[in-house]
Amino acid sequence: MSTTDLVDDPRRAVRAARWAEFKRFARRFLRNPLGVVGLVIVILLLFVAAFAPWLATHDPYLPNLAARLSAPSAEFWLGADELGRDIYSRLVHGSRLTLLIVALVIVTSAPVGLIVGAVSGTVGGWVDVVFMRITDVFLAVPKLLLALAFVAALGPGIVNAALAITLTAWPPYARLARAEALVVRNSDYVNAVRLAGASEFRIIVFHVIPMCLSSVIVRMTFDMAGIILTAAGLGFIGLGAQPPLPEWGAMISTGRKFIFDQWWIATVPGAAIFIVSLGFNLLGDALRDLLDPHLRQRN
Template sequence: MMELQTAEAVLPAKEIHPFWYKLKKNPMTLAGLAVLAVIVLLSLAAPLITSFDPNKINVVERFQGPSAKHWFGTDEVGRDIFTRILYGTRLSLGIGVAIVVAAGAIGTVLGTVSGYLGGKIDQIMMRIMDMILAFPTLILAMAFAAALGPNLQNAMIAIAVVKIPVYVRLARGETLALREKLFVKAAVTFGIKPWRIIARHIVPNVVSPIVIQVTLDIGDAILLVATLGFLGLGAQPPTPEWGAMISVGWKYLLDYWWYPTFPGLALFLASGALNLIGDGIRDILDPKSGR
């Protein structure tokens, strides 16, 4: 009797919370979550951790090395690098998530509509997407950012635009398969309007692969934002953005190694953690995954 009760107590835990059960079996994903959680908590607690203003200039303390007062040293105008990294975390992570969510939402709508309606709309849409995909992502993002003007908002728009085709093609492919399902054909038979079929039957079934792609793309989006900032096409001084900090700091690498090193390390840890999380979520949500 005790064995039966124990078995019944264990099975519902796996059935009710399959996502968390599988997540606990993936140590690399848990490591990524732990690192990301620490980074996010530190950024949110920045006013409590440090009393420095991220943009306040103090020329007297310029190029101070790491110390008890300035944990990561100071930059060329005396600003505390640790403080700027903490506040830059909010900016970089927030921008990365916003870009990917916006691209995913727009791409999903365009892809489902294109795949369901088909015909000339589908052909025109896919040719436009093919044109965008024909260019390397970074090169096209640089071109759009340069054309729109060098600032953070335009960099976000540029990266979102080059990310949209990935979601359009993914959503379209899923829609083409769903369009042949019996429940969709039944909805058509009952005279339900196409936009309602797309909203109620197509989009909910496309969400899972879109979520997987979104989690995988956040880290890449953060790297692209930092790259454009490094090239002077993203965030402009004195904005505490990782790429912009590295862009200025690398010039002083030989004499003041801490300046570009710590922002680069923050970028590495955040993007690495997000990639681990994305890979883990893909393994959990993707039914074709072998794990």
């Protein structure tokens, strides 16, 4: 990019600076092999979910009673379940449900927690007291119990399960964002914009929240594993996705009856949950090493 471009198009220059910053970040990330493994697993999951209809070999809902409980073979790569449905195809389609729940929960809980925490920490005073006591109330109730009660009240289903998990997932974000905001609100760079006459709204949105983002992102990647497990748990006890949806938790639940003779029916979705959770955790670990303000020296 030539010098005249920079002057003519400052927006592009800022973008170029951010891009250079991102490339530096990516280079440091690639130095962590475990993190790369995690990233590959997560990308694989996204890929499978995106192309599920093309990757699946069978209709995930079509029963084939002749093939009931058949073992892994050339026809049924990972075997077939108690209705003769191909487990591989159900697994592939199930990845969409898993991602859907994770995305729903993250999209609803992280911003809510981030905003509550950032406002609470920046404004302080009675706003802080009120917001944090509400957060404490939600934190005091056991996670799975609150989710169970909520689903029981609203009725089972994927969206309700996601809502129930959200209800219990946002308070840690609020705590985290508040802790960061408390540090940032008295920092000189925030004071400098305050002295320039910036409103509290502008300070929170443009100056405090960007500083909270990195720890929230780290927490988010760790949370994704937990969300997958909770969603599978709700599916397992029949309060999450309903049959015939190929949700991984529900698949384990039906396979449980055959675990001694047809082990693959429960094992395969279990292994899928394990691998995906591990992937998110490895990714989260690597991101924390790079982003955690407490592990990083000041720059």
